[in-house]
Amino acid sequence: MPKDRRGGFPTHWTVREGARAALLIHCSLAHKGAWSGVAERLDPSLRMTAFDLPGHGRSGDWDGRGDYQAVSVAMARDLIDGQADLIGHSFGATVALRLAVERPELVRSLTMIEPVFFAVLSGEASSVVAEHYASYAVITDALECGRAEDAARSFMADWGVGIPWSEIAETKRNYAVQRIGQIRDIEPEIYHDRAGLISRLGGLDLPVMIVNGTQSPAVMSVICDRLAARIPGAVRRHIDGAGHMVPITHPGPVADCIARFLGLKPSRE
Numbered sequence: 001m002p003k004d005r006r007g008g009f010p011t012h013w014t015v016r017e018g019a020r021a022a023l024l025i026h027c028s029l030a031h032k033g034a035w036s037g038v039a040e041r042l043d044p045s046l047r048m049t050a051f052d053l054p055g056h057g058r059s060g061d062w063d064g065r066g067d068y069q070a071v072s073v074a075m076a077r078d079l080i081d082g083q084a085d086l087i088g089h090s091f092g093a094t095v096a097l098r099l100a101v102e103r104p105e106l107v108r109s110l111t112m113i114e115p116v117f118f119a120v121l122s123g124e125a126s127s128v129v130a131e132h133y134a135s136y137a138v139i140t141d142a143l144e145c146g147r148a149e150d151a152a153r154s155f156m157a158d159w160g161v162g163i164p165w166s167e168i169a170e171t172k173r174n175y176a177v178q179r180i181g182q183i184r185d186i187e188p189e190i191y192h193d194r195a196g197l198i199s200r201l202g203g204l205d206l207p208v209m210i211v212n213g214t215q216s217p218a219v220m221s222v223i224c225d226r227l228a229a230r231i232p233g234a235v236r237r238h239i240d241g242a243g244h245m246v247p248i249t250h251p252g253p254v255a256d257c258i259a260r261f262l263g264l265k266p267s268r269e
Contacts, residue, residue, distance in 0.1 A: 003058065006051070007074025010060030013051035016044075020262075023079055024050040025072075027090030027114075027245075028183060029155070029176045031057030034089070037251030041267035043259060049079055053092070055182055068185040069195065073099050080106045085262055089113040089247050090159070094190055100208075101200050109207040111258055112227070114216060114244050119193035120226040121219070132219040143181060149173075152180040158217055161245045201230040208234040209261045211254070213242030220244065235261065 003012045014032060016039055024035045032050035039048050053072050055062030062068065072095045076086075085108050088096030093115035100107045121129050135158055142151035153165045156176060165173065188194040208231050212224045228234040237257050242250040255267035 006078040007071060007076070009054055009071055009075055011051055011075050011079075012058035013049055013079060016046070016048040018043075018045045018047035020045055021047045021080065021082065021084040021108075022049070023076055023084045023086055023096075024048055025076060025086070025088040025092030025095050026050070026053065026056070027092050028053075028186070029056075029152075029179050033057070034248055038247050038255045038258070041252055041255035043264040043267075046085075046262075046264065049084075051075060051079060053095075055179060062182060062185070064181075064185060067189070067194075068182065069095060069098060069189040073102070077103060077106065082106075083108045085109045085111070087111040087113070087258060088115070090116050090244065091186055091190065093117075094186075098189075098195055098197055100204060100206065101197050102195075104204070104206060107206055109209075109262060110204075111209045111211065111261060112224075113211045113247060113254065114213065114220055115210065115223060115227060116190055116220075117193075117197075117223060117227065118191045118219075119189075119198060120223055120230070122193075124222075126222070128218045128222055132217065135217075139180075140184070143184065148177050148180050152176040155180060155183070159244045161249055162243050198230070201227070202232065204231050207261070209237060209257070210234055211237045211239060211246070211257055213239045213244060213246040213250070215241055216244045216246070237261075 026032055026034045032052050035050045052059035076099050086096040093112035094117050096110055100110045139151045139154045210224045210228050212220045228236050239246050239250050239253045247254050252267055259267050
């Protein structure tokens with residue numbers, strides 16, 4: 001498990017050997033191990049690299065300064081030698097999208113699973129969108145009042161694996177509490193498109209698949225549909241019965257989706 005500087009940041013990653021390169025980018029409050037179930041089921045011909053985002057897992061601590069998403073993109077960029085299939089989940093999917101838009105020559109294909117790119121909802125006034133913003137306000141209000149555990153509890157209720165907070169292992173609760181403040185660091189990019197991705201989505205000229213769970217917060221389906229409408233030829237897929245943390249809770253169906261999209265052998269159960 002190598003550790004070195006990538007994108008100028010102390011980065012920890014793992015590699016599953018194979019011929020065809022793929023880069024896996026995890027969600028907020030997780031770590032590279034979140035991909036283990038999916039990776040174990042994918043064709044061994046895929047050379048899968050998974051890394052820890054800033055302040056997560058065994059990568060360096062995040063000091064709260066600078067563009068968090070840009071640092072994450074730089075780390076991802078420096079882990080690609082030639083071209084790679086990008087596979088991202090949640091915030092990790094927005095990192096993969098930004099890398100594909102900014103450096104398309106490095107990207108063979110792009111898979112976005114539950115991409116939390118709320119900026120594509122700008123101007124929408126539906127009840128689904130309003131419900132999301134109300135839920136998000138509960139989290140940010142708790143953070144502003146210094147109630148990190150309340151914020152983490154509310155966040156995990158919407159975006160976790162569907163387990164009540166009291167039943168989550170204490171180590172995992174502490175991990176979430178320690179990192180919950182980082183959701184404010186990614187807000188300019190995922191809510192306000194500070195990187196200016198939306199106007200460039202129509203220029204993406206590579207295979208794109210967008211996946212969401214049917215039991216995820218309703219706003220995710222809207223985001224995925226809006227992205228698919230803006231990206232030429234984007235493929236939409238749904239994982240029945242899955243919530244937001246679908247790579248962890250439904251690794252088999254996710255691996256099947258990826259395998260079919262990439263033209264690989266069906267996943268191995």
